[in-house]
Amino acid sequence: MADRNQPRYNQKKRAALEAAAAVFAEHGYHGASTTAIAEHIGIKQGSLYYYFKSKQQALEEVCAYGIEDYVSRIDGIAAMALPFAVRLLAVFQSHLSAFRERRDAMKVYNDERLYLPESARTELHARGSGYRKTLEDLFARAVQKGELRADLDCHFAALTVIGIGNAWGDLIVRDDTLDTTVLAQQCADLILRGAVQAEA
Amino acid sequence: MADRNQPRYNQKKRAALEAAAAVFAEHGYHGASTTAIAEHIGIKQGSLYYYFKSKQQALEEVCAYGIEDYVSRIDGIAAMALPFAVRLLAVFQSHLSAFRERRDAMKVYNDERLYLPESARTELHARGSGYRKTLEDLFARAVQKGELRADLDCHFAALTVIGIGNAWGDLIVRDDTLDTTVLAQQCADLILRGAVQAEA
Amino acid sequence: MADRNQPRYNQKKRAALEAAAAVFAEHGYHGASTTAIAEHIGIKQGSLYYYFKSKQQALEEVCAYGIEDYVSRIDGIAAMALPFAVRLLAVFQSHLSAFRERRDAMKVYNDERLYLPESARTELHARGSGYRKTLEDLFARAVQKGELRADLDCHFAALTVIGIGNAWGDLIVRDDTLDTTVLAQQCADLILRGAVQAEA
């Protein structure tokens, strides 16, 4: 188990990670075979263990990889001073395009992380709920500023936004023709304005 | 494999179905073992095959069982002449309480149906997309009547509503303290009015 | 994993146990393959797991089986009121014939038990050291009665007797022509009288 920072190793390790993500995404953790993962990168099954200590550890790494930059991007959004409407759009944009860029790993994080042992799951959970908290905070501050209605349940709203993002993310993964930019706009629009005709 | 209509058989068959649903829901299709399902109803592994031809067939039946009355209920909602707001509430109410009543089976339908072979999947898909179409239609008619704004993308809206329902359904399954009535109201409210302060 | 006391099960289980003992004895625990054990009783490798939860558990059971009646017999010897010379002969006789009757299992107990995990090993150790203590006691009482010389280190003597028994046991296992009765007599004789010419 080489841990050098040599570029050749890192390159192959990354390939292994993405292969694992792809196969986990398609067949689920339990339905995925290490043989299939290995074939994805053109090595023999046993050789996978040069890159992963175990199948389970591969799942851990894929999950972490899946939320890594998706989670980190929200801090950037929270940091900038922008109207809530713009921020919400950015959140959806970021969430949906994460599904495009690391589609498999994100799907795996969403659907398969519960098969990890407690210890690994809680570590991941910490990062994921950081995301939710930041988002909730965004809503709360917008309520304070009067951008959103005062009776809004921010916790509920944040979870719903994440739910919508994940639901569309799932569809995006399966349908390449969907345009994330348009979709993000539609999502933000619906959340902001609702479906009811404005009585202007 | 006796398919007698005797009540005792049906009773046990239902128990087997629910056991399969429970185990599939907890461990996923591939992670579930027939031993675990059998133990759930206090019989031995081999005896399961008296009720199911195969593990896969059990999955098919669980999935069908999972959407059965949830799908059928929407026709009732569509049939009655009611304001859209009431209908949408009813849709969420029906969707979320389905997760309470047949939680395991619905979760399995949502998460595991993709592991079915094409043939079985398309049959289920037909029923599921009937649901979506009816819902889409509900939106379209409300737009026509002027209840909803004219520029609403009804296809998008229907899918989003389903996505929200499933996302909260997932949370409901894991958290017994959530109140489906309140949640349905919040969901409907958000979709209808949006989060933005009405500029009355 | 059936735990019934049905004779047919017990019969096959015993056969499995003896097959495991034979293969462990010949190749050592790590060198033994479950395939080889299964073939010994004419079943397929996977079917072994109907009788043993794991290879390791098979080792535990073989070890327990190996000392079971060998250990229990010494209590009988200790209970009877006999001159020490007769007792010692009985001890050797019992020890060596145990190697004849359960040769494989005893060899496995001696040579492979250290590959068991702590927990299992200590449980076995308790039984084994009960044997040593009883034997030591036999020596001590004989010293008190004046049957043996007063300066004898009974702990040392007991361990040496066991060592001799095991050493010859090992040879017995490999050489069918050795006569355990004669051997037992020789051993007892050597320990009692020593090799030096009596200066009578």
Next chain:
Amino acid sequence: MADRNQPRYNQKKRAALEAAAAVFAEHGYHGASTTAIAEHIGIKQGSLYYYFKSKQQALEEVCAYGIEDYVSRIDGIAAMALPFAVRLLAVFQSHLSAFRERRDAMKVYNDERLYLPESARTELHARGSGYRKTLEDLFARAVQKGELRADLDCHFAALTVIGIGNAWGDLIVRDDTLDTTVLAQQCADLILRGAVQAEA
């Protein structure tokens, strides 16, 4: 595979040999991994093959190393003209201290040599039985001289002495507090005088 006689190579080769002995002694031949052996001397697994052609060859060399000087020492003992009692003490002393000095290798020779292929085993066997023969001869000559009783079975006696030596050797290896000098004396004493009270 450079077999240079350079001191640096020999030094490392010796280290590799002792590492192999240590790991074989602890885990048995089949339970030992080349990785573990390599780690013992701080090199990588693949590098071991610079010192050994194969794992099996490592076992051969360890076994040979294990009996090398233990076997050679008995010739010295046999060569000197000494009373049998002194000689026997020297034999035990030599045997037991060999376990102290090359404990791992001796243990490996005793316990693992049977996993070698016939050819290698017979070569080792020759040296081992030379030891036994010399010892047997020592007994025979002592009987002739009247030092030992005439009815002594010298073959039996020699094997028993070796058995005792190995049994205590095994205990010595695991228990550092045992004093080989005292032990050797006790062993010799028991063999010579027996346990029975002399009827002086």
Next chain:
DNA sequence: AATGAATGAGAGTTCATTCAT
């Protein structure tokens, strides 16, 4: 003199499935 990377064979284990009873 040593390593990183890979391999292929084999291990132990699980499991859906079958079937005589």
Next chain:
DNA sequence: TATGAATGAACTCTCATTCAT
């Protein structure tokens, strides 16, 4: 109606071995 017993295929994982560098 259900079970005990077995199977065979698949699976994850380990390991001795090789070899270019």
